[in-house]
Amino acid sequence: MLRGFSVELRRLLILLSVCALVGLWFDHVVWALLAGSGLYVAWMVWQIRRLNKWLLHMNDEPPPESSGIWGDLFDNIYHLQRRQMQEKNSLQAVINRVQETSSALRDGVIVLDWRGCLDWWNPSAQRLLGFHSSDQGKSVINFIRHPRFVNYFEEGNYGEPLEIPSPRFTAKQLQFQITRFGRNERLIVVRDVTQLHKLEQMRQDFVANVSHELRTPLTVISGYLETLSDSGADLSPPWKRALNQMQQQSKRMSLLINDLITLSRLETTESGYNHKPVKLEPLLLSIKSEAQALSGEKNQEITLECESKELELLGSEKELHSAFSNLVTNAVKYTPADGKIAMRLWQAHGQVFFSVRDNGPGFDSKHIPHLTQRFYRVEQSRNSGTGGTGLGLAIVKHVLLRHDGELQISSEMGVGSIFTCVFTQTPSDK
Template identity: 65%
Template sequence: MLKGFSTELQRILVILVVCSVIGFFSDHYALWMLFGCAIYILWMLWQMRRLNQWLVRQESEHPPEASGIWGQIFDNIYQLQRDQRLEKENLQAVIKRIQEISSALKDGLVILDARGHLDFWNPAAHRMLALSTKDQGQSVINFIRHPKFVTYFEEGNYEEPLELPSSRFASKQLQFQITLFGKNERLIVIRDVTQLHNLEKMRQDFIANVSHELRTPLTVINGYVETLVDNNTTPTWIKPLQQMLQQSKRMSLLINDLLVLSKLETTEAGHNHKPINIEQLLAIVKSEAEVLSKEKEQQLTLICNNTTKPLQLPGNEKELHSAFSNLVINAVKYTPNEGRISLLLWQDQKHFYFSVSDNGPGIEAQHIPRLTERFYRVDASRNSSTGGTGLGLAIVKHVLMRHDAELQITSEPGRGSTFTCIFPLPQK
């Protein structure tokens, strides 16, 4: 570029010298200087015209021949065009490759613009949602009209996927996962989870049916074993019969818990919800747990740090009673004799909290994430000593999920554990 400027300055200097000499000898110095400037301006305008014609026509790949600064301008623009053409070809190749990859996916992909309108979709999404070319630019809500999807889409909380029945195929179940990217654009991944949904439904039905069918024969067995225990005086049979009675009762508890879990999984959240006085409910749970805690000479306390009016939570009273009772009974079971168990209720501006704390043996950190899994035991040997089913915390987790709440667990070996239920405060 500096060489071009140098050439251009030399051209200007030559014009000025020639015009000065002619003007000096002809006694028309100013006129010749003006003439020289006009010639240079005309030359510049001609070069501009050549540049404009070359850019507009694009008839030739090569730029016009020129010297000085204009030669460099033509060459630089030509180089930029070549680079741009190469980048465009590379970008088109990448786009083509992405389209080929998206076309090969079994999952549906839908890209929405910032307004939530359809921008791109792959063949799988076309099959699942029956989209066509004329639908581009329309709102996605026009094609997925399920109220749950509309709420999910508009609330903007996309941490968890949403499962819905297909609007096109009655027998299919679809899972929608939305991800934000760019300037408020959205990517929707649609998966066909029909097989997983059917397997889960089969599992739930199997557990519910088996548990229900086992309940009646177990009741009969319990009755006969209790009769034998009460009427048998033979020393050799007393211990076996008592063990049979203990195990049959434990199996009855297991079946009852499985039925509770099955009901929580199969009934829709919000069933039988009504305002519940949480303090009264916790007082009932505490009185029920005191029957067991007094046998172990434990200290059980309930503190409600609520300075306002009694806390009313819309929910299912039977489900919440089951969840709170499971937490308290677990604390009683695993806290040693003469231990301390504290029940605490408090709230802040957005949530209210219920915690159960004990000074029992505690739980190691690696076990905490799995405590709410069905039948998970920190120590399998504790199962027989406590009489638990391994389903209590799973029930607690499901009940809290159905009330938009969560369970937090903190524990330290040798210093006890704290289980905290966190509920959103009711909207006023």
């Protein structure tokens, strides 16, 4: 550009010098300089016209031939245009590659604009949801009208995926996971989980059926063992020891079956069914009495602090009793003799809290994400002697989910543990 500017300046000086010499020859220097300036301006206007014409047809024509600053200007614009075309082709190749990859996915992929309207989707999404090319720019809620999806989409809390029946095929179950990106655009991944849903239903049915079928023979076995134990029969020490062990394992299996039946009922019955206001203080007083009886000779100090005697929750009294009782029972089992267990109920910021604190051995924080899994054990050796089934916290988790609540856990080795139930809905909220 500097070289072209120098050439252009030299050209202008030569033109003005020639005009000045001609003016001196004819004794009209001023008019000669004006005429030369006019010619230069006309030439500049012509170059501007050429530039404008080429810019209008730059995709079809090479840049005009020129010299000086205009030659540099044409060449620079041409090189910028070529670089832009290369970058555009490169970006288009990336876009085509992404679209090809997305088209090969078995999961549906939907891109929404900032308004929540359809912008792009892959063939799998078209197959699962029945989109057509004319649907571009329409709201996704027009095609997925299930109330749970509408609430999920509008609330904007996309931490967990949503499973609902397919709006197109009633026999299919679809999972929707939404992710935000860009300027409030959203990406929806749609997955067909029909097979997983059927397997989960088979698992639930199997557990429920087996648990009920095992209950009858176990009751018969326990009855005969109790009869033998109460009959006062003259048994040798080895047989007495065997009889005691059979009774212990029979009771443990009975507890396990009861917990499996409870879990099965929580998983298969509709959430919110037959809920009514439940006064919490009488419920917790009953659980405290049960805990004191279970504590027995361990001489543990079990306390209950209720902020309000009138505090209520909308829910199932039986389910809430099961959840709270499991937390307190665990505290009794794992807290040593003469230990302290504190139950507390309070309300704050429109939420109801119930916590169970103990000064037992505690556990490492790495176990917290897994504690509500079925049959999870922190330490196999320690738990084998407690008589637990490994299902207590799983039951707590399911009960809280059915009551719009969550379980918060904190623990410190050698200090103790705190289990807190947080409920977001009370009768007044309804």
